[in-house]
Amino acid sequence: MTVYFYAILFTRYPQVRDLFPVDMDVQRDRLLRGLLRIIELVDDPQRLVQFCALLGRDHRKFGAVEAHYPAVGECLLAALARYAGAAWSPEMAHAWTRAYNTAAQVMVLAAQDDSRLRPATWQAEVVGHVPRGHGIAEITVRPDQPYPYAAGQYVSMQTPWRPRAWRHYSPANARRPDNTLTFHVRAVAGGTVSSALVHHAAVGDIVQLGPPQGNMSLDAAEDRDLVCVAGGTGLAPIRAILEDAARTGIRRYVDLFIGARTAEELYGLDDMLRMAQRQHWLSVRAAVSHQHIVGREGTLPQVLREFGPWDQHEAFLCGPPAMVTEAVHSLIRGGIHPARIHHDPLDTPVLNTPLAPARHSQESAPQ
Structure with missing residues (x-):
């Protein structure tokens, strides 16, 4: 179903293809799990709104804007109808349409509110790269503007070696006067992002940071x-x-x-x-x-x-x-x-x- 969804999305709306990574396997898995979580929370409106708001804020770093949501909704319902087969009915289509429009509205409003508080991403220059052995590197970056976070939170990062593939790392330091953050990255077997950061990143390279997340403080x-x-x-x-x-x-x-x-x-x-x-x-x-x-x-x-x-x-x-x-x-x-x-x-x-x-x-x- 997710393969079909992205196929018709990119066919009908080719302009959105650049928002997604080249390798779509992980993205398809995330879409399915996101839908399943919405279904899981459908009888808990408070937590459902929390989840959709979190999705909306997170999607800012991908470049998602309000105009993209109708296109996604149209293709999602088409994919659901195709794979639901005889179970798909006018009543089910109406229910899914209402559900999607509600979730999309929450996401859009959350993204708009978030845009008033902080940028979607931060450009950050690598200012330190120290190998620590056993496939681990200590990488220090300096964002182009203040980066407010709490010690214990984690950060999503996009590298120039793997565009649109975001990975999460935790800063290993409390906030510093010079605004730098230090990450401890291990090169994971088959991990294209982590391996690039450990083995290829150098002082002067530019990465992108998404907003901080997490409550472990x-x-x-x-x-x-x-x-x-x-x-x-x-x-x-x-x-x-x-x-x-x-x-x-x-x-x-x-x-x-x-x-x-x-x-x-x-x-x-x-x-x-x-x-x-x-x-x-x-x-x-x-x-x-x-x-x-x-x-x-x-x-x-x-x-x-x-x-x-x-x-x-x-x-x-x-x-x-x-x-x-x-x-x-x-x-x-x-x-x-x-x-x-x-x-x-x-x-x-x-x-x-x-x-x-x-x-x-x-x-x-x-x-």
């Missing part, structure tokens, strides 16, 4: 002590949060667990140990899962269970999805309420961002 932690879990380059947003905590004079204790497969891959451990020497409230522990060494052995969730208890803590996690998922289950079994466990969406952020009700409602209802 220190403000979410209220007054509790923190337990932080970081795997691989997932240390970046945790490091930014701790840097922000040090700057603002945190009055809580923080336990940080850093994990990797081998000791050589314990990325950023030395930096965090140096921070712990300066900050009495920070305790740092490391674990490896695939090497016998002096110290802690095992996966991060396994090591996490050895310490604690964590039931009175607020938790921040970032790293490989499997690790984060297992650590979340471990913390819940240890007594932490799910509302006090924070991590970024584990897949495409705009399609998977939690749309939970207000925090006080979360505290009273188990998830």
Whole structure:
């Protein structure tokens, strides 16, 4: 259905083709999952509006404008009608038309409101590129205008080597006076964007940044002590949060667990140990899962269970999805309420961002 949709969209409205990446596989998957999420939320108007508004704001970076929405709606209904077959009826067509027009209106209004507050994208120059070993590079960029974000948020980035292919990375620093952001990027096997950033990017190159997203910030932690879990380059947003905590004079204790497969891959451990020497409230522990060494052995969730208890803590996690998922289950079994466990969406952020009700409602209802 999605293949057919994009085929007729580009045939009837060829002017929109340049808004999309050359490789459409990921885009088709996102369209289908976006539709499924709208269907999932159809009986929850508040969260449905939140989701559509998030989509509308995010689509600004693609160059989407109000005039594009009728064309998309026309082709979407045509694709649905073709693949619904005998199940398609005038009543169903009317329902889908109303649903699409409502979603499109919310997206358009959200984009218009967002345009009054900030640009759709920021041009950013690469001003630092430092290899850190094991396919990781530390890349520092300077946006062409102030880039407001909270430590712990993530950023979408487009590179000149893969136009219209946006990937998400978390700044590894709290906001700086010089407006620079540092990203820790690992070259993923088959990852054309990450590999280009690690192996080909150089000082002077220009990338584009989308607006910051995510709610994993220190403000979410209220007054509790923190337990932080970081795997691989997932240390970046945790490091930014701790840097922000040090700057603002945190009055809580923080336990940080850093994990990797081998000791050589314990990325950023030395930096965090140096921070712990300066900050009495920070305790740092490391674990490896695939090497016998002096110290802690095992996966991060396994090591996490050895310490604690964590039931009175607020938790921040970032790293490989499997690790984060297992650590979340471990913390819940240890007594932490799910509302006090924070991590970024584990897949495409705009399609998977939690749309939970207000925090006080979360505290009273188990998830």
